Amino acid sequence: MQKRFMAIWFRHLTTDWLTLKKPELKNVPFVFVTPERNRIIITAANPVAEAQGVYSGMAAADAQAVTLNLQGLDHIPGKEARLLRQLGLWCIRYSPIVAVDLPNGLILDISGCAHLWGGEREYLKEIVNKLRLSGYDARAAIADTAGAAWAVARYGKKTPIIASGEQANALLDLPPAALRLEPPVLDKLQKLGFRTIKSFIEIPRTVLRRRFGEPFLLRLAQALGLGDEPLVPLIPPVPYAERLPCLEPIRTKTGIEIAIRTLLEDLCTRLRSEGKGVRKAILKCYRIDGKIVQAAITTNRGSHSVSHLSRLFELQISKIEPALGIELFLLEAPKVEDVAILQEKLWAGNPGLQDTALAELLDRLAGKVGASAIRRYLPAEHYWPERSIRPAVSLTEVPSTKWRLDRPRPLRLLRRPEPVEVMALLPDYPPKVFTYKGKRHVVEKADGPERIEREWWRDKGEHRDYYAVEDSDGQRYWLFRSGHYEASPQWYLHGFFA
């Protein structure tokens, strides 16, 4: 069967995208610019700017001279590739093989597709109209070869559909640039006076090869259908999801367990082959009465172990209410990450926080009691006791600074300091007696004061003078006086020493 190709050309790809995002730019001339060899060069211009004589490759200073209020925006590297990938994925509805053709086109292998839309003319009209309606200025052409379709889409003046076997005739009147040649070769052709393809197509190949090199002949052959041109098709990402429809509605715990296991086995086989692990998984149960019940699990570290994940789901089964029965199970993994394959230790050491068993234990605990209850702390660079620690983000985060040891800190620190009544001999002395929760403590020994100032750039208030005291029973406390001793100061108990 004769192959047919379609080339789509987006004349203003990036500027169309920005106009879609910011409709107020529709009637404003704007360009994308990038610095190149100490000059600011235009990489793309919108139709309004082009109408005023601005073209890409022009220096921005020249463009500003010819155009009033031209807006220059920074070129976004890699934006074309991302846009073309999105558009290409959208085009998969028209043909299974869609390839991105940088910098501004797509190539579709449409062999055997066009008749579904009632012929090539209707097919082409449908695609171009849809793209134009969605805001992208597109031109397309169909031919036997990708090269010919590319040439006609960009330089063709007559018809966009080249009948089978007619590509050589269609190319004759087009300029050499339609052959996708390198700029030096184009310059050379220009100098030699070859303005159209017609003027050199009859020249013997050996002569052309000597003058213009092998790539030139390859491009020519590809356009005429004499050489192969492989396309790299876009492959849409397949979501990590598994379905399990049930013949009979499932109502029992055992049934749900078996369903979860079956789904996990399928999912984990795929994850393992791709070297990925689940961070978050959602089980959706579609019930007979039309409602959907969900159970979600999260892990601290990517996992593709069926036994571990099914244990995490087992803790959630009690939350799944089957009612009249579940007819479809859907397991989705919206968050996956790469899993490093660890070399297992030959003899058991003490791996500490890096231990897989510990990570799995914490996943199970998080499933039962909630992740907010589980905390690990790292030192923070603050003297203020409440701020001297901060929760760690992950299990593997290491302290960036050392734990301080130079000052005594109580093993138990009250969330809020509790006011105590105090008797001190002299204003600036440690207290002699203090009453906490109705009990009188006689202070025998005391250390201090340690003054800790408030961080004025964070909050306002008095500083604290801390004393470590020991009462007659040998119990040790951390007391502080808020502020100076002049006015009647308030004393607080803030912690207990071991």
Next chain:
Amino acid sequence: MIMIAAPDRTALISRLQKDILQWEGYRPPPAGTNELMGLGPVESAFPNGVFPLGTVHELVCGNTEQATACGGFVTGLLSTLMQNGGACLWIGLAGNLFPLALRTFGVEPDRVIFITLTKDKDVLWVMEEALKCAGLAAAVCEVKEIDFKQSRRLQLAVEQSHVTGFILRNRSAKMGSTACAARWNIRSLPSGQRDGVPGLGCPRWQIELLRVRNGQPGSWIMEWSGGKFRQVDGQMVEQEKLMAG
């Protein structure tokens, strides 16, 4: 009836006692493991003279001050258990433990994972799961009440994994028997003076072993100084009192 000579009988009984210890989950210690935890004379109160690891210990605390003293003592023990890079789980009811202070007792606070819960039931569930996990060095939990059945479950969990568990019993109303290997009571004592310098000395505790399975209960005075436990005998206390006047 077969008559057994007297020396034979004592040998037989001591062998039987050793067997019973093994059946109860005590493994005979490898040679040269005396003073495992640096607790000195306290360790000789345990069977075979070795601090039992891979078991559950309970510590009785009557009030917050005592609970803090227990916390300090347990942290001192943890420093030995975690010295080769292990991690520890600290399951608390109130959650007002100050991680920074763990460093004082030789534990890297970032290797301790804190779990804050409100219900005894949840604490015991988490504790059981933690004790089953062989990747941990130790697990500590604070509960109000624990009955024999629950403590038995914890004991069964550690027999598989050989993790050491510590239960801090806060203000328990009743003190029933449990399956724990030892029951401790820790009280703060007035600290000694550091080289005659006024102010607070090293933390000092009265350590009481109320109950030891197959061991001898007793009472000692210990203090934490220079990164390890040190026994304080009665004479030293008297001397310090005299010096203080």
